[in-house]
Amino acid sequence: MHIPSPRRRRVAALAALVTSAALALSACGSGSGAGASGGGPVELTVSLFGTFGYQESGLLEEYERAHPGITIKYESTQGEDKYWPALQTRLTSGKGASDVQGIEVARISEVVTNQADLWTDLRETPAAANLPNYLDWKQKAATTKDGAVLGLGTDIGPMAICYRTDLVGQAGLPTEPAALAARMGSWQDFLALGAEYQRNAPAGSAWIDSAGGLYNAIVSTEQKIYYDESGTLVVDSNPAVKAAFDMAAGAAQAGLTARLEQFIDPGWDSGFGAGTFATIACPSWMIGYIKGKAGDAGSGKWNVVPLPGGKGGNWGGSYLGIPAASEHKQEAAELIAWLTAPEQQARIFNSVGNFPSTKEAIAQVSNTTDPYFNGAPIGQIYSASAEAAPVQVLGPDDGVVKKAMNKALLSVEANGVSPADAWANALRDVRQQVG
Numbered sequence: 001m002h003i004p005s006p007r008r009r010r011v012a013a014l015a016a017l018v019t020s021a022a023l024a025l026s027a028c029g030s031g032s033g034a035g036a037s038g039g040g041p042v043e044l045t046v047s048l049f050g051t052f053g054y055q056e057s058g059l060l061e062e063y064e065r066a067h068p069g070i071t072i073k074y075e076s077t078q079g080e081d082k083y084w085p086a087l088q089t090r091l092t093s094g095k096g097a098s099d100v101q102g103i104e105v106a107r108i109s110e111v112v113t114n115q116a117d118l119w120t121d122l123r124e125t126p127a128a129a130n131l132p133n134y135l136d137w138k139q140k141a142a143t144t145k146d147g148a149v150l151g152l153g154t155d156i157g158p159m160a161i162c163y164r165t166d167l168v169g170q171a172g173l174p175t176e177p178a179a180l181a182a183r184m185g186s187w188q189d190f191l192a193l194g195a196e197y198q199r200n201a202p203a204g205s206a207w208i209d210s211a212g213g214l215y216n217a218i219v220s221t222e223q224k225i226y227y228d229e230s231g232t233l234v235v236d237s238n239p240a241v242k243a244a245f246d247m248a249a250g251a252a253q254a255g256l257t258a259r260l261e262q263f264i265d266p267g268w269d270s271g272f273g274a275g276t277f278a279t280i281a282c283p284s285w286m287i288g289y290i291k292g293k294a295g296d297a298g299s300g301k302w303n304v305v306p307l308p309g310g311k312g313g314n315w316g317g318s319y320l321g322i323p324a325a326s327e328h329k330q331e332a333a334e335l336i337a338w339l340t341a342p343e344q345q346a347r348i349f350n351s352v353g354n355f356p357s358t359k360e361a362i363a364q365v366s367n368t369t370d371p372y373f374n375g376a377p378i379g380q381i382y383s384a385s386a387e388a389a390p391v392q393v394l395g396p397d398d399g400v401v402k403k404a405m406n407k408a409l410l411s412v413e414a415n416g417v418s419p420a421d422a423w424a425n426a427l428r429d430v431r432q433q434v435g
Contacts, residue, residue, distance in 0.1 A: 040069065041069050041070075041071065042070055042071070042328050042331050043071045043072075043073055044070060044071070044072050044073070044099045044100065044328055044332055044335060045072075045074075045075075045098035045099050046060070046072055046073065046074045046075070046100040046335075047077075047083075047087070047097075047098035047100070047101050047102070048074075048075075048076045048077075048083075048101075049076060049077045049078070049079070049083040049102055049104070050077075050078065050080060050263075050285070050289075051076075051285065051288050051289055051292065051352055051354070052076070052102060052154060052155075052318065052354065053288060053348035053351055053354050054339055055074060055076070056351060056352050057344075057351040057352065059339060059347070060072045060074055063335060063338060063339075070331060070335070072335070075098075079263045080104050080263075080399075081263075081264075081403060084104070084107060084399065087101060091115070091118045091323060091325075092118070094325050095325070097323040097325055097326070098323070098326075099322060099323075099326040099327075099328050099329075099331075099332040100320055100321075100322060100332050100335065101320070101322075101323060102154075102318050102319070102320060102321075103142075103150075103151050103318060103319040103320070103321050104316065104317075104318050104399065105156075105157070105316060105317045105318060105319070105394070106394075106398040106399035106402060107399050108141050108150075108151060108319055108394065109395050109396045109398065110396040110397065110398075110399070111142070111150055111151065111321070112141075112143065112144045112145075112148075112150055113396045114396060116144050116146075116148055116150065117324065118323060119150040119321050119323060119324055120322040120323070120329055120333075121149060121150065122149045122150065122151070122152060122321075122322070122333060123147070123148065125322070125329060125333030126330060126333045126334045126337055127152055127333040127336055128149075129337060130152055130340060130358075131149060133341075133342060133358040133359065133360060134153050134357055134359070135153075135357055135358070135359060135362075137391055138153040138156065138317075138357045142319055142321075150319075150321055151319030151320060152319060152320050152321075152336050152337070152340045153317070153318075153319055153340065153357035154317070154318045154320060154339075154340055154345075154354065154357065155284070155285060155316075155317050155345070155348070155349075155354040155355050155357055156284075156314055156316075156356075156386060157220075157283035157284060157285060157314050157316030157317045158283065158284055158312065158314055158382040158383070158385035158386040159217060159220050159221070159281065159282070159283055159307050159311075159312070159313035159314065159315055159389075160282045160304050160305060160306055160307060160378075160381050160382065160385060161184070161190075161217075161279055161280070161304070161306070161307060161308075162279065162280050162282035162286060162287070162290060162302055162303070162373070163180070163278055163279040163280075163302070163303055163304075163305065164275060164277075164278050164279075164301055165301060165303050166275075166301050167201070167202055167275055167278040168180065168278055168279075170200075170201075170202050171196075171197045171199075171200040171202070172196075172200050173193065173196065175303075177303055177304070177305045177376065181306060181310075184305070184308040184309070185308060186308050187247060187309075188247075189308060190308045191247070191250070191251055191254075191256065194207030194208060194251065194254075194256040194279075195207075195254065195256065197278060198254075198255060198256060201278070204275070204276065205258075205275050205276060205277065205278060206255070206256060206257055206258035206276065206277050206278070207251075207256040207257070207277070207278055207279060208251065208256060208257055208277055208278070208279050208281075209257065209260050209262065209268060209271065209276070209277040209279075209280045210257055210258065210260050210261065210262055210268070210409075210410075210413070211248040211249060211251055211252040211257050211259075211409040211412060211413050212248070212261070212262060212405070212406035212409045213262055213280060213281045214248045214251055214257070214281060215244050215245060215247075215248035215405060215406070215409055216315050216402070216406070217281030217307070217313065217315065218243075218244035218248065219241060220281075220283075220313035220315040220389075221307065221311045221312065221389070221390070222240045222241075222244075222390065222392070223390035223391060223392055223393065224238060224240070224392075224393050225238065225240070225392065225393070226238070226241070226395050226397070226398050226401045227393050227394070227398070229393055233395065233401075233430075233434060235401055235430055236427050236430075241405075242423070245405060245408075245419070245422075245423055246419060246423075248409055249409060249412045249423075250419065252409065252412045252413040253412065253419065257277075257413055258271060258276050258277040259410075259413040260276070261406075261410055262406075270293075272290055272293040272294040272298065273293060273294045273295060273297060273298055281315070282304065283314075283315040283316050284353050284354060284355035284378070284382045285316055285317075285352070285353060285354045286353070287304075287353025287370065287378065288351070288352025288353045288354065290302060291352070291353075291372055298372070299372045300372070300374060302372065302373045302374070303376050304370075304373050304376040304378055304381055305381075306381055306384065306385065307385065310384075310388070311385075311388065312384070312385045312386065312387060312388025312389035313385060313389055314385075314389045317355075317357065320336040320339065322336070340357075340358070341358075342356070342358045342359075342361035342364065343361075345357065345361035346361040346365050349361070349365045349368065349379075350368055353370075353378065362386070365379045365383075366380060367379050367380070397433070397434045400430070400433050400434055401430055401434065404429040404430050405426050407426070407429070408422040408423065408425050408426035408429075409422065411425065
């Protein structure tokens, strides 16, 4: 049985994998001056969520210096789950949306399926010159069935495990990446290692930060998650989803998680530096987040290993879009074309860890190492994960379903709800919100 979806439209499957030798033409740079309109000074508003890396890498200021007529007003919301509902209100009212808005990968199918009239077709703007640079599947996911392109890809989220070498060592486990990875041949091995860690863990420390994070890492390795290729919602009939949920709930019951809600619980942020957890599922964009939360004191304490068994996975990755209500579409398109060009994508990866979505930038970062993470070969690790990742099927309510699963898993951790009841509650929430 499957949960019937009122939006039973065909969802385009992602259709290509990263190859290490892939190269493409460089994106065209934007013009200088006050923008192509020549109509005097322009203030561009940019609203994002989390860490896209533009402010952290100094790119917004650099763009302003190169374009004296352009001023960028930037804001970022930490939690995407707060950012997206607020943006929906602004889009539908036609008021309050910024000239540039971020779109998380779990929302992009909703945009192309149901919101094409609320966004700008980038084929009709200066950003069109960037389109040949992207991984095929990255661009296709932002393209409507009529061919309109509603977002430029910023990054993708290839997966790894980040870990605290000091905590792992204190618990008597191997600290060197190769030795630790050899003990993690599967997710079951990862949890068995966690049980060993907990027997000797430093006081107040858990093996992994959250059941929700563990769950998202496990399903990130799957091709079909919440939807199938026909656009049918299959969350209750896909055995991979139930297996991932049960594994994460079991870890919570066994006391392997720190019972923290990612991006919401203040204790999660402080836990990176305080040693509240020894490992975390680590998409490439988490590299920059760890640096920001653990600070200088965390440098040299962290390292990175591939997912258990060397599996490839993808969790996250975003787009930049221009709402249809923007009064500065041309200038906004020039800005996002520059921000997502290969040169800037490579710089952002080297600065905050967001892995590129353009073929040329991927080739540029394949040998990157990170001194903060003990010189870990993050370029190699994340390139390999991207190459091995399945081509995932996206659906219009992926974000809604993921939130319901994470909420249910948190109830196991925080309130002692049984895994069976938590699963039933998650399916009920999905039915109520999606149909």
